[in-house]
Amino acid sequence: MAKELFNKYIWLTDTVYKADRIAFSEINRKWVRSNYYDGNKIALRTFHNHRTAIAEIFGILISCDGRTNEYYIENAQEIGKNTLIHWLLNSISISNMIRNSATIQDRIILENIPSAQKFLGDIVDAMRENRILQVFYLPFDKDAALEIELQPYFVKLFNRRWYIFGQSADSEVVKVYALDRIEKLVITDRLFSLPEDFSPDNHLYNSIGIMRVEAVKPIDIVIKAFGNHPKYLRSLPLHHSQTELETAVDYSLFKYRLAPTYDFYQDIFSRREQVEITSPPEVRDEFKRILTQISKSYGN
Secondary structure, three states: OEEEEEEEHHHHHHHHHHHHHHHHHHHHHHHOOOOOOOOOOOHHHHHHHHHHHHHHOOOOEEEEEOOOOOEEEOOHHHHHHHHHHHHHHHHHHHHHHHHHHHHHHHHHHOOOHHHHHHHHHHHHHHHHOOOOEEEEEEOOOOOOOEEEEEEEEEEEEEEEEEEEEEOOOOOOOOEEEEEHHEEEEEEEEEOOOEEEOOOOOHHOOOOOOOOOOOOOOOOEEEEEEEEOHHHHHHOOOOOOOOEEEEEOOEEEEEEEEOOOOHHHHHHHOOHHHHHEEOOOOOOHHHHHHHHHHHHHHHOO
C-alpha cells in the first residue's frame, strides 16, 4: 500500500512538472489513462493530501494559480538545478512506466550499470552519516587490492559507471574511485567532517566527466562542429560553459572554459570527424599527438 501511494506521488509530481501548468480536471483525465488508475478518479481532498506529502518528501511545492485555477510547480527552477531530485523523479517515473507496460518491456532497452548493484547503497548510507569507509580497492594496474580509509564526499554516475570521490587518511587530495573496482567495503564507526566550503559542483566545475588534475588548468577552447553536429551540441552541451560564437550554414564555433583532461579528449574522439579543435594551439597539438600515436598502431 505504501509503495502504491509513493508511486502515485511520483506520477502526480511528474504530471504537473511536465505540463508546466495544468487544471485539476486535466490531472484526472490523465489519471484515468494512466497505469495506476484503479477505477476511481482522484478526489480533491486526496489531491491536496498528496500535495502536502510531496512537499514533505521531495521538497517540491505544487501550488495553485488563483487566477486560472491551474496547478504548477512553484519551485520548478530549483528542481531543474537539483540534479539529484531531477534524476530521481525521471528514474522512478521511467521505471514505473516500464514496470506497468509488461506487454512491450522487450522493446525498451536500458543500459546496465553493474557498479550500482553492490556498494552504492552502503556508500550513500555512509555519506548520510559522515562515516569513514574501509575500502579494499583493486586498480586495473595493480595485482593486489589496496586498503584505503576513505571519507566519502560524493558520488557521480558517468559513462555507465558510478564513482566515489573522497579523501583518504594518507592524502589531503580528493581522489576518485570506481565502484566496480571495489572488492570489499566496510562502514566504520568513525566519523569525519565534510569541509564547510566543499562543493561537489565546484570540485568538478572545470571538468568533463570525473577527472580533476591540479596540473591541468582551465583554459578557453574553441571547437568547430560540422554538418548537423551543432544541433547535438545545442541540445546536449559538451560542458556548462558552452557558448556559440559563430553560426554558419555548414558549421558552428563553440567556446568552452574547461580543463582539457583525458575525459575531454576522449569525448572529442567520440565525435570523430564531426568536430575539430581550432584553438588554443597547445590543445590542438596534444590532440594531434594522440591521433599520431593511434595512427602508428594501424600503420601509416
